[in-house]
Amino acid sequence: xxxxxxxxxxxxxxxxxxxxxxxxxxxxxxxxxxxxxxxxxxxxxxxxxxxxxxxxxxxxxxxxxxxxxxxxxxxxxxxxxxxxxxxxxxxxxxxxxxxxxxxxxxxxxxxxxxxxxxxxxxxxxxxxxxxxxxxxxxxxxxxxxxxxxxxxxxxxxxxxxxxxxxxxxxxxxxxxxxxxxxxxxxxxxxxxxxxxxxxxxxxxxxxxxxxxxxxxxxx
Amino acid sequence: xxxxxxxxxxxxxxxxxxxxxxxxxxxxxxxxxxxxxxxxxxxxxxxxxxxxxxxxxxxxxxxxxxxxxxxxxxxxxxxxxxxxxxxxxxxxxxxxxxxxxxxxxxxxxxxxxxxxxxxxxxxxxxxxxxxxxxxxxxxxxxxxxxxxxxxxxxxxxxxxxxxxxxxxxxxxxxxxxxxxxxxxxxxxxxxxxxxxxxxxxxxxxxxxxxxxxxxxxxxxx
Numbered sequence: 392x393x394x395x396x397x398x399x400x401x402x403x404x405x406x407x408x409x410x411x412x413x414x415x416x417x418x419x420x421x422x423x424x425x426x427x428x429x430x431x432x433x434x435x436x437x438x439x440x441x442x443x444x445x446x447x448x449x450x451x452x453x454x455x456x457x458x459x460x461x462x463x464x465x466x467x468x469x470x471x472x473x474x475x476x477x478x479x480x481x482x483x484x485x486x487x488x489x490x491x492x493x494x495x496x497x498x499x500x501x502x503x504x505x506x507x508x509x510x511x512x513x514x515x516x517x518x519x520x521x522x523x524x525x526x527x528x529x530x531x532x533x534x535x536x537x538x539x540x541x542x543x544x545x546x547x548x549x550x551x552x553x554x555x556x557x558x559x560x561x562x563x564x565x566x567x568x569x570x571x572x573x574x575x576x577x578x579x580x581x582x583x584x585x586x587x588x589x590x591x592x593x594x595x596x597x598x599x600x601x602x603x604x605x606x607x608x609x610x
Numbered sequence: 611x612x613x614x615x616x617x618x619x620x621x622x623x624x625x626x627x628x629x630x631x632x633x634x635x636x637x638x639x640x641x642x643x644x645x646x647x648x649x650x651x652x653x654x655x656x657x658x659x660x661x662x663x664x665x666x667x668x669x670x671x672x673x674x675x676x677x678x679x680x681x682x683x684x685x686x687x688x689x690x691x692x693x694x695x696x697x698x699x700x701x702x703x704x705x706x707x708x709x710x711x712x713x714x715x716x717x718x719x720x721x722x723x724x725x726x727x728x729x730x731x732x733x734x735x736x737x738x739x740x741x742x743x744x745x746x747x748x749x750x751x752x753x754x755x756x757x758x759x760x761x762x763x764x765x766x767x768x769x770x771x772x773x774x775x776x777x778x779x780x781x782x783x784x785x786x787x788x789x790x791x792x793x794x795x796x797x798x799x800x801x802x803x804x805x806x807x808x809x810x811x812x813x814x815x816x817x818x819x820x821x822x823x824x825x826x827x828x829x830x831x
Binding site: 543554560561564584585 | 674719722723726727729730733736737740741746749750752753754756757758760761764765768769772
């Protein structure tokens with residue numbers, strides 16, 4: 392079995408498992424929608440900058456909630472079973488792909504709900520939507536690797552926060568700048584720099600994950 | 611003498627850079643005045659820190675391929691000493707900023723980047739404390755260390771150059787070396803960098819040897 396086939400099989404398995412229980416998906420969706428609603432009730436109308444910041448805070452915590460689970464739900468026995476069947480690279484790639492898909496779905500729903508309930512003028516909605524997608528792609532890639540590390544380290548939530556926040560903060564700085572540009576409707580050529588940085592960070596993180604995960608996996 | 615000449619060299623250079631740095635004349639520039647002497651101390655700290663973190667990453671990679679616990683000890687001691695240099699870098703930077711910018715910590719991408727990078731390496735030490743089993747701790751912290759190094763480089767050297775920054779050498783500001791340094795300053799500045807790097811490595815090797823002795827004692831009992 393080559394790598395591509397292994398990855399696609401594992402992603403299919405993740406989706407099937409999730410679809411059977413729908414536990415994570417519904418839980419996270421409910422979390423996102425209720426947070427958005429609470430924010431709306433509390434603020435009614437806010438300054439655009441706060442609107443932007445609130446959205447990213449909601450997305451960040453939704454991402455952490457969704458992705459922390461990715462290595463926990465499988466027992467050690469089952470992990471050993473995968474280890475004997477497929478390569479470690481296939482496992483981390485499939486987790487990253489699955490988490491990216493999950494986050495893209497979540498963020499699309501969250502963005503839709505947030506912008507309909509909590510009205511705010513967007514200068515360039517398409518670019519804002521692209522930013523949201525890019526942001527969640529980055530959250531998914533970074534947090535998947537970190538959750539892999541913290542799952543091996545006895546898996547407490549504090550460790551996940553300590554390990555992931557330093558890596559997430561620079562991402563958030565770039566994202567907030569990019570989404571602010573989109574909100575103000577600035578010319579798109581101004582934002583190319585930030586988009587390149589985001590894509591570069593993703594590329595680095597995925598490469599490093601692929602290189603390092605085999606060492607975590609082997610135990 | 612063969613093996614420790616560089617320690618003596620490092621000590622002499624640092625001594626020279628401290629004495630010359632405070633006593634030799636510097637160019638008189640508006641706003642900066644005498645604070646330009648801070649370049650002899652602030653920048654070498656960061657150079658030493660980067661070198662130590664680099665050593666740490668190299669030994670983390672070596673540990674992953676060899677499984678030798680000595681490599682793990684070298685990696686962690688490099689980070690320990692690197693964090694001290696980072697703290698001194700932050701303190702000297704804040705002293706300088708207080709005089710020239712009017713406040714010790716303006717909201718600036720370079721400063722925030724360095725603060726986050728520091729947090730990242732503190733997180734590395736917390737991660738080590740969270741794991742009890744020695745082999746596992748060495749492996750997982752090595753992985754996190756390799757993961758953290760490129761992010762640190764992005765934070766300190768790439769992001770501040772993309773945005774507006776007050777810090778010299780970033781965001782369109784020229785670095786001191788382009789405009790303001792004369793030949794006399796360079797004669798102090800470049801040796802100072804090398805001297806502090808040597809001292810940093812020396813402290814690291816001392817701590818490493820101490821840890822080795824400690825470990826041998828534990829295993830004997």
